[in-house]
Amino acid sequence: xxxxxxxxxxxxxxxxxxxxxxxxxxxxxxxxxxxxxxxxxxxxxxxxxxxxxxxxxxxxxxxxxxxxxxxxxxxxxxxxxxxxxxxxxxxxxxxxxxxxxxxxxxxxxxxxxxxxxxxxxxxxxxxxxxxxxxxxxxxxxxxxxxxxxxxxxxxxxxxxxxxxxxxxxxxxxxxxx
Numbered sequence: 737x738x739x740x741x742x743x744x745x746x747x748x749x750x751x752x753x754x755x756x757x758x759x760x761x762x763x764x765x766x767x768x769x770x771x772x773x774x775x776x777x778x779x780x781x782x783x784x785x786x787x788x789x790x791x792x793x794x795x796x797x798x799x800x801x802x803x804x805x806x807x808x809x810x811x812x813x814x815x816x817x818x819x820x821x822x823x824x825x826x827x828x829x830x831x832x833x834x835x836x837x838x839x840x841x842x843x844x845x846x847x848x849x850x851x852x853x854x855x856x857x858x859x860x861x862x863x864x865x866x867x868x869x870x871x872x873x874x875x876x877x878x879x880x881x882x883x884x885x886x887x888x889x890x891x892x893x894x895x896x897x898x899x900x901x902x903x904x905x906x907x908x909x910x911x912x913x
Contacts, residue, residue: 765836803831834872
């Protein structure tokens with residue numbers, strides 16, 4: 737009996753340790769690669785199966801995975817190659833738009849990228865994603881809601897969940913500003 741109680745206590749403790757963090761009031765400002773909340777108030781959280789159904793239906797997808805800039809300290813003439821990024825086919829990649837605080841130029845890029853993805857229709861569904869345990873997509877979905885988009889879908893498993901389900905990925909390039 738004691739062993740059963742100890743085992744049950746261990747399971748409960750491990751589940752509690754893996755519980756999703758609560759939603760913050762504002763945007764996440766640091767530690768972006770860590771467990772995310774289970775939901776985002778005002779948005780619909782979608783599973784991989786739901787994301788696939790939306791993708792097949794032609795819903796707009798927006799990838800916000802960051803893209804590191806060319807290091808300023810590289811000597812002149814050094815060749816810099818951006819790391820390749822594979823994303824969900826037809827997704828609009830808006831890199832660096834999921835940080836907690838955006839420079840005005842980056843915020844304008846996000847606004848115009850969302851408008852391009854949705855045809856300027858704030859009632860059109862839009863799915864925002866990054867990778868699993870990535871606050872960038874949570875921040876971006878929250879920002880889309882703040883911009884007046886009414887049918888925001890947040891896909892927290894992102895390209896990780898998509899690839900694990902055997903769904904296609906394709907090489908992506910950042911959307912033009």
